[in-house]
Every structure is written in structure tokens, then in C-alpha cells.
Amino acid sequence: MTALPEFTEVVDPVPGAAAPHLPPSCDSGTVQLLTPEGDRVEHPEYSLDIGDDELRGLYRDLVLVRRWDAEATALQRQGELGLWASLLGQEAAQVGAGRALQDGDMAFPTYREHGVAWTRGVDPLHVMSLFRGVDNGGWDPAARGFNLYTIVIGAQCLHATGYAMGVQRDGAEQAVLAFLGDGATSQGEVNEAMIFAASFSAPVVFFCQNNQYAISVPLERQTRIPLYQRAAGFGFPGVRVDGNDVLAVLAVTRQALQAAREGQGPTFIEAFTYRMGAHTTSDDPTRYRLASELEEWKLRDPIARLKAHLSRSGIADATFFESVEADADELAARIRSGTVGMPEPEPSSMFEHVYAEKPAPLAAQQAEFDAYHASFEGER
Amino acid sequence: MTALPEFTEVVDPVPGAAAPHLPPSCDSGTVQLLTPEGDRVEHPEYSLDIGDDELRGLYRDLVLVRRWDAEATALQRQGELGLWASLLGQEAAQVGAGRALQDGDMAFPTYREHGVAWTRGVDPLHVMSLFRGVDNGGWDPAARGFNLYTIVIGAQCLHATGYAMGVQRDGAEQAVLAFLGDGATSQGEVNEAMIFAASFSAPVVFFCQNNQYAISVPLERQTRIPLYQRAAGFGFPGVRVDGNDVLAVLAVTRQALQAAREGQGPTFIEAFTYRMGAHTTSDDPTRYRLASELEEWKLRDPIARLKAHLSRSGIADATFFESVEADADELAARIRSGTVGMPEPEPSSMFEHVYAEKPAPLAAQQAEFDAYHASFEGER
């Protein structure tokens, strides 16, 4: 990502906003297992039993998804994508949450969970095709345990809850993870999802990446109090985790998913993090937030802190870090060539799959469409 | 009201329900100023400075709205109304809340707040016309500080919040009271109303009559925890009051409205009460609830307890009680004759007020309608 332009104009704080949005390191209510400086710390309720391989794996995940993200941003700038929604800064929240899932669990993303997609084995090109305008996501949700992206804010929370009600009916020991943003917590449907989940004790975990903004609107417009406290009003646990601490996110999400699997019902997780880039490539964040805020958050980079921990504790060495960089380069190259070389969709394909069984009037419309386009053959 | 038929069939408790729904007398979290036996009790946070006239006035209100309700139920049975939604058992919650309002305040009812309508000086016949199918409510909402009934569950909560945002903009010292039921708390729009109210610190009080049922669905399907706790998740105070104690309801609502007027933002009040009758005259509650529950709640009748207090403390005597009965008889007679004698609406009136300025195509449709009906003149 290119550096963000500095913010110069001095603007009034947003009404009611305790701006700037400070990182939560000093907030004792926030679960943290790895400090911004890369030191492991204990938490009374959450521990993480994790091997070196797994730690290195998490690091690799973080680097690769960031590289994917940077490549996608570049591709958008070059006109190869219609849009890109960057996850920059949210890698730990996504990778930590994604790696907490087990086989058989199901995740319901928004439109920004590329990091979770990665952990579920979704081919990045199947995400790129959406942002290129080729399709609405090319992966198989059931096979990957990862639903399609949902762009209508909050709708996926109800789908996740309903899916979890299905898991209950199947008597399966599985859990469902619903992703949402801080802005999404204001949608009626999201609140209904929490009400249904509580009422039916559905095995669903609501994972809210509080990246402080809904496009330009700061958190304070959505809530007066920390978001994780929303859950208390519905009668189930809410917990806030340092969203830039991949270990804490992993630990907290694992525990919540396990509770869900064991029939203890829903949990709400607020991963406190920050959107380092623009909302999407169409956005200009310099219009609404201060550069100083960004600078603060740079100090809490999710990758730097894990790297510090791995190096200092001797879990990884330069060779490892280089290999990860090489993997990232390879991934980026594959994404670039795969995206640029993506075949155009067949025009007539828009008539397919509208229904499981194509109705005669639609088939007739498609036939007209085909005939009309055939009439231009040779002309174009 | 005729006595409810006894419940005979023994049914399983509703899943997850702590049935039967017991009255909250022993719950220390519930504000009470008058016991079911009619004794005044103190509450550390809520006191009520109330004169004898006002006490007698409350009693009169309670008796008159109950009589109105009984007369309406009877009229429906006799075919004079299409439907009636009875407030039986909820008189104290409604009268207490309504009497807490000041001139200039605005109330947003559901479809059951006949008791509140009464306190706002709405002519009962203007409510009867709705249930008779003559119009959708015949009063002037602005003049009465009492919005029209809203039948789509929960929509009025947003209207109330928006109205309160207008009060804020006017710099007026006024408050808004939004009514809702226990079932309504599950609607997305109701939750959005609380989110908007919190975000803008709007001077609105949400007054939830928890009558334990949404038609047949018991409270436990809507929430795992006491409803007043919902507010905590949105960051504003919630309080539970004995909804059959008119004094407690008055005190709690007054205080919340005053806080709103003073700029302290919203409060959620849960008035714990019980729907003694059917959901509406179309409903048959014997299909879903136990007679024993009803018996329990009969012991906590809101009118009996105020009457006991008034008699025992000498605030009212037999003459007073008789005069109230006489007023009630007179009211019932007026409601009956007014309802039965209500003029039929003009057919062509359905084309009026659809728009503030009638568009030409609608005027043309109306003209055709008139011509068509004129063609039957004499025939019918």
C-alpha cells in the first residue's frame, strides 16, 4: 500500500466522539496475550496452548494475506478490479478468528474477510473474481465451510444463526462464526440475530471487528458504550479482545466456539482493531480522520508484534522470514496473473441459476437475448 | 368482561419457559410503592409526592378505562366492532404512564393503549371508530399529544425517537413516551430505535408493558433475561416496575421523562404486568396458557389494590366509589350509543388524504368510482 496522505485540515471532533480512537492496550477489560512489543502475557481466563509450527503458520498467514491485500489494491488502481475492500490492519483479527475454526464449522463473512477466506482454503482468485466483476464469489461455500461474501450489512448474522439452528437440529458438534463490523451492530437484523441466537441457544459466535469506522462514521455514532457489552442486554457473554493480537483472538474465539459446540449458546466477541487503509478503494479517509490516529495504530501492527515475538524467542529465524517473503511474492504473482487472465463471463450466463429450474418465460427471454446478440455477429 | 373459561388440558411447559409467569412482588429489582394488599411502601430511589385528589383521580381513571374496555369487548361480541384489543389487567401500567406525561409531551402508542388515550383526553369514540372499521383513529395526534395507534409491531418506537430528535432541535423541554410490548422487543426496528436514541441522547422513554405474552408466545421466547436489562446493552438505564402498581409506574415514568427533558437521554421501563384477557377478541388464550397463572395474577389486580389503599387510609369513602361507578356507567352508555350510532364513512372518502395534493390520475380514478357507483343509484 502506498503511504496515506497526511491529514492537514483541522476538524472538530465528531459529536460525542472520544476521538482519536486509541488502542486498548491499557484497558484491563481487553484480552491480550501478546503485547504490541511482542511479549507474551498471561490472562486469567484465556490461555493458549500453541506449538512453534502453529505460531510460524500464523505469521505466514498474516504476511500472505497482507500481501494479497496489497496486490489487490494495486490491481484495482491499475483498473483490473472494479473495487477492493482492504483488510490492512485487521489481519490478526481475521487470521486468529479463522484459525480458531475447526473442520465442519461454518463461517459467514462480510465483504472484507479475505484473511478468513485464506484460512478456510478459499482460492484467492475466487475472491478476486468478485471484485473484478466476473461473479459474486467463485468458491463452494459448503465445501470450504465459508459462506459467500454478504454485502448487505448484517444479513449474514441471521443466516449464521439459522445455520446454527440447523447444526442444533442435526445434533452436530459444530459451531458457526458470524463476522460483522462495528457499523453493522446498528442494523436491526443484526440485533434480531442476537435475539434469535439467545432464544434458541444457537451455537453461533458473533465476531465483530471493531475497526472504529463504518466508512466515515466513527464508532461513537453507533454506540455509547463498548460494543462487547451489547451482548449482556441479550443475555449472553460478550468479550473484548485486542484485535491486533492474533494469539488473543485465536484463544478467545476458540473458547467461544467450543462453548457453542458444547451447547452453551452464543458469544459476542469484539475484536478491537483499526482499519489502516481506506474503507474501499473508492474511499478517501483523509476527509474524516486524523493522521495522528493512524500513527498511533501503526505502533500496534499485528504482524510486527508477532515477528518480534518469533525472533526474540528464537521460534523463527531469518531463513524462515525470507521463505515467507518468497511465498508471499509467489502468491502475489499468482494472484496478479490469475486475475488479469481471468476469462470473461458468458453473457448468457446471467440467465443461469436464477432458478434451480429455469422457468419457461425466462428461457424464452434468454432465447431472445441470444438471438439478438447473434444478430450482431460479425458486426462487432 | 365475562369470566374466562377454565383451562383443563394439561400441557407441557413451553420450552425454556420458567412457567408459570409469576408476579414480581418478591423480586427486589422491581420498583413497587403499593403492595398487592394496598400498603404503601418506600423505595430508596423512587418516591411519589401525591395528593389525595390525584390519588382519587388515578382510581377513577383505572375504573373508567376498565369499564370502557369491558363495554368494547361486549360491543365486539355483539358485532358492533370488528375487533377489540383488551387492556384488562394493564390499567395501572397505562394510567400510571399516561399520567406521568405533561402537556407538550408526546406519546406513541401501540394498539392497546386505551388507558393512555384516556389520560391524554382522547375521546373513546375516536378509538372505537378504529375498531369498528370506520377509520384508523379519529383523534388529532398533535392536539392530544398522542399519536395514532400503530399496528405494525415496533414501528412507533422509531417514530417516537425521531420525534424526540425534533424536540431536541427545537430546544424544547419536552419528552416523548414510546409504548411497546414484550414481543415487540424482538423487532429489529425497536432495537434500532434504542440505538438511535442512545446515539443522539434523544429525550425518549421506552415504556414496555411486559404482559408476559406476544399473542401465544411467552416472554421466554423473546428473551433469556429480564427485559429491562436490554437497555444496558445499548448504554442507557433500564428499570423494572410493578406494572400493576399505578403509583410505582407513575413515579418511575415521571422520573424517566424528567431525565429526558433535562437532556439525560433515554430510559427503558419494563412494566411487569399480565394480560388478563385474550390477545384480542379473535384470540383463544386457553390454547396456550394455564388458568392457574391467571388465578395468581388476579390476586394482584391493579384496581383492587388502589381501592384497598384509598379505603383503608380514608382518602376515599363509599360515596366516592359510588360516584366513580356512576361515572363509569355513564361512560359505558355514551360509548355504546356513540359506537352503535356512528355514521358510516363515505365510500369516496378512501380517495381523500392519500396525498396532500390529489394527483390527477387518482382524481380520475375517483371520478370513475363515483360514476360507477352512481350507475347503481336507485337499484340498491
Add this chain to the structure above:
Amino acid sequence: MSTETLTIGKALNLGLRRAMEDDAKVVLMGEDIGRLGGVFRITDGLQKDFGEARVVDTPLAEAGILGTAVGLAMRGYRPVCEIQFDGFVFPAVNEIITQVAKIHARSQGRIPMPVVIRIPFGGGIGAVEHHSESPEAYFAHTAGLRVVAVSNPADAYWGIQQAIAHPDPVVFLEPKRRYWEKAEVDLDATPDPLFASRVVRGGDDVTVLAYGPMVKTALQAAEAAQEEGRSLEVIDLRTVSPLDLDPVMESVRRTGRCVVVHEAPTSLGLGAEIAARITESCFHSLEAPVLRVGGYDTPYPPSKLEEEYLPDLDRVLDAVDRSMGF
């Protein structure tokens, strides 16, 4: 052959029961559908027999009902959602239009979406506001949905089973004011296809189209017209979207005249689409424009006025007269 005399309401109840017996994945969801059996008792007794996991009294939230139904469908279930009254479907419209209707296409057919949305619809029962709406056009304009409106006990019995068994989402409209009307139903018959219209009365002068509650009205009009020596062909559309107009075109080519009847407001009601299509296809056969008898372009009025608002026999005959007058 086992035939029974059933009301539409009872036929739906039996159809739901049979669908639940046939497929353990069928789950009913809605407000008050469990112990109460629904405000119209269409699900009467089903929770008792199939349990609370299969007949689910939901929290009071229509978006919640439809949204969780989507999730259940993704998990392989076949949710059948009851919307208590037509006027209360709107909180669920976001889920219906942006999700239920589009997920199969969005996923290139990977995600099944066999959701049935049962809606008691239409007026004529003397109800208060929001209880007498005819919202079918909103759904018929939405690609990805199928919209069905039944008019008689046999179609109710078979149609609900067919809708549940079908892989597409189906908005299933039940003519609430006809719930108590009776007819014989052959419980062993091979049912007609669900998404096909049907000629219910032959005739030569004018083709009258209706669906749901208006089919009876159209038939009454045909009866009355006969006394005046006019022969109306009545077609029960049965499927409102996508429309099955082949039998209609065949009929109109013969009669040259067509009247469409529905309760929904006339502007952009189904009659508009049908008129446009018939005119496109049968232009040279038409002796009069397709005429529409519908609700007026006003909110549904207070019940004392609903008789004036709703199409009735006389208004249908008036349109027939006007058609013949061209």
C-alpha cells in the same frame, strides 16, 4: 380413491402434515404457529406431533424468521415460514429480495434456497389496517422468486406440498377470506403441476383471469354473465410469477377480449404485466384492450369501506361490458 371434503385451511394443514412426514428436513417457522397453531390454525396440531424443533415459534421478528430460514436452507433444511398477515411481510422484505431471491444465482447454483413463505393475503374479513393487503406484485417483480396463489382446497393441499418439495423459493399466497370454503379433495390424485395456469370454466366471449380469492369472484361473474347470454372463459392463473400465459394467449386469441381481476392496487399490479404481455403477443387478435379490475390506488381502506374497494361480481361484469363495447 380417498376423497375428503376439506376447507382450504384444513387442506393446507393436511398438506403441511404430509410434507413433514415425507421429508424430515421440513421445518415450520413463524409467530404463534406452535401451541396456538397459528392465528388461522393452519398449523394446528403440528407442533404436538412433530415437536418444537420442527414447528418453531419464533421471536416476534419477520426479518429474523426469513434470515434464519436462509441459514437453515443453507444447512440443508426446507424452511416453511408463516407470515402472520400480509401486511407484516415488509420487515422481511430485505431478506426476501436481497437474499432469498438472489442466493441461488449469487452462488452459481451452489447454495440451495428451498424456502417457502406462506402468506395469508387479501381482504374481505373486516380486519384492521395491515391485515388485508395483497403484496404479490412486489414479489412478482423480484427475479429469483416464484409466487403462487391458490384458490381452492385441492390446490392448497397439493400446492403447499409441491412448493415445499420444489428447489426454488416460493411465496405461497393463501386467500385468507376463503380459508373456510370447502370442496372435495382427492388425496391420492396426481396433482397438476404447480406453476401452471388452468382454465376453470370454458367460454367464448371474454377471457377473465384471476388468482387466489378472486377466482371465485370471477366464476360468480361468469355464472351471472351466462344468464345474460354472455360466455366468459375463466382462467385461474395459480402461478403469479413467473407467469404461465400460454393457456391465456390461446384463450385470448379465441375470444379477442380479456379482463384481469385482482385485489391489489391496479397501478403496477399483476394486471399491468399481463396486459402488456398479452398485447405484445396477441396484438392482432385483440378486439379490445385488456381491461383491469383491481383495488384502487389508495391504501386499503378501513373495513367499513372494503366492499367498495374490492373487486366484486358487478365490477367484473362492468369490465366485461366495457370490453364488449369496444
Add this chain to the structure above:
Amino acid sequence: MSTETLTIGKALNLGLRRAMEDDAKVVLMGEDIGRLGGVFRITDGLQKDFGEARVVDTPLAEAGILGTAVGLAMRGYRPVCEIQFDGFVFPAVNEIITQVAKIHARSQGRIPMPVVIRIPFGGGIGAVEHHSESPEAYFAHTAGLRVVAVSNPADAYWGIQQAIAHPDPVVFLEPKRRYWEKAEVDLDATPDPLFASRVVRGGDDVTVLAYGPMVKTALQAAEAAQEEGRSLEVIDLRTVSPLDLDPVMESVRRTGRCVVVHEAPTSLGLGAEIAARITESCFHSLEAPVLRVGGYDTPYPPSKLEEEYLPDLDRVLDAVDRSMGF
């Protein structure tokens, strides 16, 4: 006379500004409309100048926006709600259909409901799902609403002011892909009435109807047709509901042929209503059925396919050919 060359976007911005200056009761509400000035910058600078009480960044909830707007209107305000994109109006549909549209009638005219719902609508901008919808038919089928679609800077500038000043609720559709198109606007002119259609190009052979973004397409088609010696009359409907069809009828009686163009799916799109009405009124003048050029009856496709989905000059000409072929 003060004329300025303005884009549609800028014209809307200036129109909103003037409406806010003229009436202190005008309050703008929406997501990101404050400091950001909206994702299309239509409200750029307004919060700075009018403050946060009059340009309100709301929580992220469309039902909340419309529902609180209803309350503000009851209190005497004139709320102007921005829906960020067409596809996100559906969470607000319950408030729009059951409340905004009906409250004036419900209250027998006692409660004013001057709510404007601004929606950037239509496709052609290469967007992801839900950002290219044309939802006008849902609103046009709803009695009590007025639905307007502007096509040029002058109508944008005046229309938004007229909509805000009008006592009825207005769904105000903005042709998002034309936001950047420029024209001269006379800022002192007396504007045409808002709810009236307008002949924007005279012609004799075929009447072509369009609104919003398709007006330009229709005009391009007329230009191209002229080269082939065909004269198209183009009418900008401007108001989509209630329709102002008098000028249309006048034109069609003259040309005998009519083509309606819109982006929304064809089935039950505005073309259906217009075709039905024209046929009713001009039956004996028509030499061909009214033909419709619309979106297909599918969800709006991924953006790589939108050019094939959207009506364009060629499809309009093709319909003109077919019309002439009757």
C-alpha cells in the same frame, strides 16, 4: 440571468443547499453524509455550513433513518433521507410502505409526511452486487408515495427543491451513473412542475419513453434513428408515480407506436403499467403494441455483464424496428 454549468451531482448539492437556506426545518439524514459529504459527495460541505443538527450522520440502519424521519416529520421537520445505494433501501421498506406512504391517509390528513427519500439508482458504474438496482416499481406500486426520477442537472437542481417543499413523501431517484454529466442550469428560472412529463425531442414515427439514466440513451437512439430517416419522439417521464401520461397519450395517438425504456427488470417494471394504460386509452390509435426495453428478469448481473444487461441505444433501436414492423 444567472446560469451555471453544473453536473447533476453538483446541481443536487446546490439544490439541497438552497432548500436548507429557504427552510430551517429541512434536515438531511443518512450514512456518511456529514463530514464525508456522502459517498457521491452530494451533500459535500453541507454539514460544515449547516451544522450537525441539520446534516445528520446516522447509525448504520436504514429502517432507523426512515423511521426517525417519520417522527421528525410529525414534529414539523422536513427530513431528506439519503439511501447510500439503491440496493440498501430494502431494510427501510417496511417503514416506507407501511408508514411513510400511509400516515397521511391514516390520519385523515392530520399528520404531514413531507419526507424525501433520495436514492442514487441504476447501474452502469462497474459496481459490486446491490449497487446497481432500479427499485422504482416497488414504490410506484405503493399508494401514497410519489416517485420522481431526474435525468439532467436542471431537473436535479429544481426537482430536489420542489420535492423537499412538497407536502407529500417523494422517492427521489438520482441517476448515479450520470452524476458527472454537465449542462447549463438557469438558477433563476421558473422551474417546470415536478410531477409532469416532458417531451424532450419531437418526432413522428415512434414515441420513446424513458426516465432517469435512460433519457440520455433514448436521445442517443433518436439521434441514431434520424440518420436512418426515422423520427423518434422522446418523452422524459420525470415522474414515475403517479404517472403523468397525458403528453404521452397525445404523442402516441399521433405516432401510433410506443417503446418504453428502463433499467429495472421488465416484468412488472414501469413499462408494464405504461403499456397497459396506453393500450387502454389509445387502443384504436395503436399500430403496434407498446414494446418494452428493460432489464432482464434476473438479478442484476456481475459488472462484467452489465453492458449486456442494460438497455442501450441498439436495444432501443431494435425495439423501434420491431414496432415499425407490426
